[in-house]
Amino acid sequence: MYSVRIFCARHARVFEKTYTVLESLFVLLHPILNKLGYNRLEKPVAIIEKLTKGFLFDCQMCGQCVLSSTGMSCPMNCPKNVRNGPCGGVREGGFCEVNSHMRCVWVEAWNGAGRMTSGLERIRAVQPPVNRELAGSSSWLRVVREKAELRLSLKQQAKQGGPDLAKAEMANAFSDARKNHPGVAPLATEPKAALAEQAVVEQTSVHKTHKAASQ
Amino acid sequence: MIKVQTPEPFDPLMQEPLLPPKGHYSASKLERVLRAGHFAVTSELNPPDSADPRDVLKAAEPLIEVADGINATDASGANCHMSSMGICSLLSRAGQGVVFQISCRDRNRIAIQGDVLGAAAMGVGAVLCLTGDGVGVGDQPGAKAVFDFDSISLLRTLKTMRDEGVFLSGRKLSTPPKIFLGAAENPCVEPLEWRADRLEKKVEAGADFIQTNYIFDVDRFERFMEKVRARGLHKKVFILAGVGPLASAKAARWMRTNVPGIHIPDSVIERLENADNPGREGKEICIELVKKMRRINGVAGVHIMAYRREHMVNEIIEESGVLKDRL
Numbered sequence: 228m229y230s231v232r233i234f235c236a237r238h239a240r241v242f243e244k245t246y247t248v249l250e251s252l253f254v255l256l257h258p259i260l261n262k263l264g265y266n267r268l269e270k271p272v273a274i275i276e277k278l279t280k281g282f283l284f285d286c287q288m289c290g291q292c293v294l295s296s297t298g299m300s301c302p303m304n305c306p307k308n309v310r311n312g313p314c315g316g317v318r319e320g321g322f323c324e325v326n327s328h329m330r331c332v333w334v335e336a337w338n339g340a341g342r343m344t345s346g347l348e349r350i351r352a353v354q355p356p357v358n359r360e361l362a363g364s365s366s367w368l369r370v371v372r373e374k375a376e377l378r379l380s381l382k383q384q385a386k387q388g389g390p391d392l393a394k395a396e397m398a399n400a401f402s403d404a405r406k407n408h409p410g411v412a413p414l415a416t417e418p419k420a421a422l423a424e425q426a427v428v429e430q431t432s433v434h435k436t437h438k439a440a441s442q
Numbered sequence: 443m444i445k446v447q448t449p450e451p452f453d454p455l456m457q458e459p460l461l462p463p464k465g466h467y468s469a470s471k472l473e474r475v476l477r478a479g480h481f482a483v484t485s486e487l488n489p490p491d492s493a494d495p496r497d498v499l500k501a502a503e504p505l506i507e508v509a510d511g512i513n514a515t516d517a518s519g520a521n522c523h524m525s526s527m528g529i530c531s532l533l534s535r536a537g538q539g540v541v542f543q544i545s546c547r548d549r550n551r552i553a554i555q556g557d558v559l560g561a562a563a564m565g566v567g568a569v570l571c572l573t574g575d576g577v578g579v580g581d582q583p584g585a586k587a588v589f590d591f592d593s594i595s596l597l598r599t600l601k602t603m604r605d606e607g608v609f610l611s612g613r614k615l616s617t618p619p620k621i622f623l624g625a626a627e628n629p630c631v632e633p634l635e636w637r638a639d640r641l642e643k644k645v646e647a648g649a650d651f652i653q654t655n656y657i658f659d660v661d662r663f664e665r666f667m668e669k670v671r672a673r674g675l676h677k678k679v680f681i682l683a684g685v686g687p688l689a690s691a692k693a694a695r696w697m698r699t700n701v702p703g704i705h706i707p708d709s710v711i712e713r714l715e716n717a718d719n720p721g722r723e724g725k726e727i728c729i730e731l732v733k734k735m736r737r738i739n740g741v742a743g744v745h746i747m748a749y750r751r752e753h754m755v756n757e758i759i760e761e762s763g764v765l766k767d768r769l
Contacts, residue, residue, distance in 0.1 A: 257698070289611030306576060306587075307546075307547075307573060307576060307587070307589045307592070308589045308592075309573055309589070309592040310592055310594075310595060311592050311593070311594035311595060311643060311647070312502075312640075313594070313632075313633065313640070314573045314592075314593075314638075314703075315573070315626060315627070315628030315631065315655050315702070315703040316575060316576070316628075316631070316649055316703040317631050317632045317633065317703070318630075318631075319631075319632065320632065321632045321633060321703070322558075324575070324702045324703070325576040325578055330634070330635075332729075333633075334632060334633045334636075337633055337636040337639070338633070347639075351639070351642070351643055351646070352596050353594055353595065353643060353646060353647045354594075354595060355595055355598075356551060356591045356592075356595045357590075359487075368594060382661035384699070391610070393610075393611040393612050394601070395609060395612060396608055396610060396611060396612030397605075397612075398611075399602075399606075400598055400599065400602040400606075401595075401608060402596065403646075
């Protein structure tokens, strides 16, 4: 909902703290999650993530959440899907170029980042283009996999002749963004279920945004 | 009169590829002029709605004499015209310095990375990375907007291609593109507070030069430049300030309402309204702006966008006297 999403960005600091605690908790739970099987967990966790983040941030389930680097304002609600905004078309008063009734997602993002502890440092990282293969999958699980497995998997992969070339290049080119959000250019092996929904996110996300904003 | 060197035609198939001078990324004229410390001039070409190559040359003619780089727009304002790729290929062959504009609105990462190789092969040395206006403001609002990249992720990708010699997929390029990387910034629109930070991000992503959107509000721009200098960005990136002649008060009001990202203060519009000859007044305002930009510390040149008033570009530059050091 538009008003909830605006509220979240304006209280970015609270959400930053909550997220930091939850993330470390999840990373600690990695051995258990791994035992349960990420493949099995994928669908149910994705549903919970969609409901929670959908309510709070109008989350579009891109699968590579960067909320804590975008002042808790979801960049996928930008009609241009800009991941490093704002664009040059922002209207007087901070409204969106495309949808003049909506606050610019990125004006809210920079202001939100300013309210956070490490927001301004994080928003400066160059974010890679969205990997559309990961749309619909759980970003939370991806972050846990990356953060917990990264060191180990990199070592193993190095032994086996290095990680997947395409993945490695994306991770290398956008290494600054990966520092905070390894999920934007993941290296760890993806469970099958996370890649099942390969449907390209059509402009439905934009339409939804328009509807939400005009309400 | 400004002395111009007659450009040498360049035939990419018959000649050796153009090599960048030492310490340069590209062989582009724009990079050469900027690195030599000259005040640079770039200007936007009005792309033809035609398949006739002579129309491209005709559109470039009024700019050739003064521009160190001719910008070929990529369906600006989401209006369909001849492609920037086609225009750049033709003008490079005619020996002109060009700036190949790429908007993220119409093409995805596969198309754009390929286009950059194609353009570089044709002798293009400078690329401007833009996010692009939304499709809704153009002549075909029903089109599918792509926006796979944004300007900053595009910059980083092209920098990776140039410096690491690989596609974003990691596949090796046998010859990487030798390009001077540009981006835009709009210092006069919201969020004013964060515009310099965004510029910093563009520099971080790989921008070598910046061409700004229209500046009509010098105070706002000065405040922006203060922040830019405080961060030392003017030493890391060449900033070309965007200016242009307005036709009339009515046209200025129309632009302000209908073209995304244009801020024109009321005082400018009043000046046009009270003038006997608004066209000439618009040109005067533009000349004054060029002179003012010349004096701002950290501004390396001007970018003139004179849509449908390209015939004035020559006079604006000559009367402003900014090219005197190159006589």
